[in-house]
Amino acid sequence: MKSFRGRPKQILAPPPGELDIALWGPTGAGKTCLVYALAKELEYYNRTSATFHYDLFDSRGAPILRDGASDQPPANDEAKDDVIQFVRTLKANGATVVAHDLNIHDDRGLNAIRVGDTASDSVSVGTTWDRHLRTAEANMTDSVAILAFLDIDYERLRPSAPELGLLATDSDYSGRITNLLDYLAALRGPSDLKKYLAVCVAKVDLRPNLRRNAEQLMKIVFPKTNAVLDKYNNKHGLIIEKFQTSAVGFLGNGDRANFNPDTGWLSQPNAWRPFNTAAPFFWIFQEMEKDFLRADEPRPYPPLQRR
Numbered sequence: 593m594k595s596f597r598g599r600p601k602q603i604l605a606p607p608p609g610e611l612d613i614a615l616w617g618p619t620g621a622g623k624t625c626l627v628y629a630l631a632k633e634l635e636y637y638n639r640t641s642a643t644f645h646y647d648l649f650d651s652r653g654a655p656i657l658r659d660g661a662s663d664q665p666p667a668n669d670e671a672k673d674d675v676i677q678f679v680r681t682l683k684a685n686g687a688t689v690v691a692h693d694l695n696i697h698d699d700r701g702l703n704a705i706r707v708g709d710t711a712s713d714s715v716s717v718g719t720t721w722d723r724h725l726r727t728a729e730a731n732m733t734d735s736v737a738i739l740a741f742l743d744i745d746y747e748r749l750r751p752s753a754p755e756l757g758l759l760a761t762d763s764d765y766s767g768r769i770t771n772l773l774d775y776l777a778a779l780r781g782p783s784d785l786k787k788y789l790a791v792c793v794a795k796v797d798l799r800p801n802l803r804r805n806a807e808q809l810m811k812i813v814f815p816k817t818n819a820v821l822d823k824y825n826n827k828h829g830l831i832i833e834k835f836q837t838s839a840v841g842f843l844g845n846g847d848r849a850n851f852n853p854d855t856g857w858l859s860q861p862n863a864w865r866p867f868n869t870a871a872p873f874f875w876i877f878q879e880m881e882k883d884f885l886r887a888d889e890p891r892p893y894p895p896l897q898r899r
């Protein structure tokens with residue numbers, strides 16, 4: 593009988609199950625816009641990667657495309673759950689390398705930032721807001737990964753108004769994110785379940801002079817919050833990584849944001865190229881796939897875009 597030498601070539605199959613991802617961050621931080629921009633940024637990687645092709649499909653199996661980009665930001669009316677399939681194929685033969693069924697829980701900031709906030713007890717049980725908060729907490733509980741958004745443009749908000757879902761200072765962020773991390777740490781209990789927290793410093797296009805990596809940027813703009821993140825990282829099953837992102841991106845290779853403050857969205861829709869919106873997702877996928885894909889056949893995702 594012929595014995596196998598090495599492992600068969602085609603073990604590439606999707607990991608089973610759905611991947612819940614919850615978004616955390618104040619109102620207006622850019623949560624909805626980043627998920628919207630993801631499909632557009634994948635087009636960029638499809639153009640530049642020699643090896644891989646990336647697709648997003650909606651719940652009916654239709655490809656999600658962002659052609660004819662609008663000059664208006666995506667609608668952001670209420671909390672919603674996006675059901676999206678992410679598929680990675682080999683350009684050479686179209687074989688599927690991996691697929692992830694994503695449930696993206698995109699709550700409004702007011703609910704998201706109250707998760708773990710003991711002051712929320714002041715909200716009487718049974719109110720609409722209370723129910724929204726419970727949904728937000730359930731989403732954080734179910735999700736293996738959380739994208740937390742820090743708005744680099746926060747200084748325009750003075751003073752902050754947490755009761756309206758707005759956070760304006762590093763201190764506000766560090767307080768709220770401590771609540772979130774305590775909540776997640778307490779959830780874990782005796783299990784060795786891990787939670788992945790991708791912290792996104794969003795809207796970096798608005799501060800192009802701060803051309804540094806996410807770690808350095810955090811130290812400058814969100815020093816207190818950064819210290820909290822470092823304190824919790826790799827403890828209580830929490831794995832934390834930092835990113836800088838921009839849903840609108842930059843024009844050409846320059847520093848100029850592709851952003852029109854009058855419309856709150858793209859100044860040049862035809863030149864839309866989001867910046868690092870895929871990176872936090874790639875990081876999560878990579879962590880999920882570590883135990884799954886062959887160790888001798890690494891399938892790295894594209895590196896971060898640098899400026």
Ligand SMILES: Nc1nc2c(ncn2[C@@H]2O[C@H](COP(=O)(O)OP(=O)(O)OP(=O)(O)O)[C@@H](O)[C@H]2O)c(=O)[nH]1
Pocket residue numbers: 617618619620621622623624625626665668699700701702794795796797798837838839840841849851855856857
């Ligand atoms: N400059 C810049 N502005 C952005 C970016 N992303 C979002 N914005 C602006 O921020 C506004 C709010 O973004 P959303 O994505 O709707 O914010 P959100 O976090 O979903 O807010 P809630 O749903 O209210 O919690 C948008 O209408 C844009 O004007 C970005 O990458 N750069």
Ligand SMILES: [Mg+2]
Pocket residue numbers: 623624625668698699700701
């Ligand atoms: Mg939103």
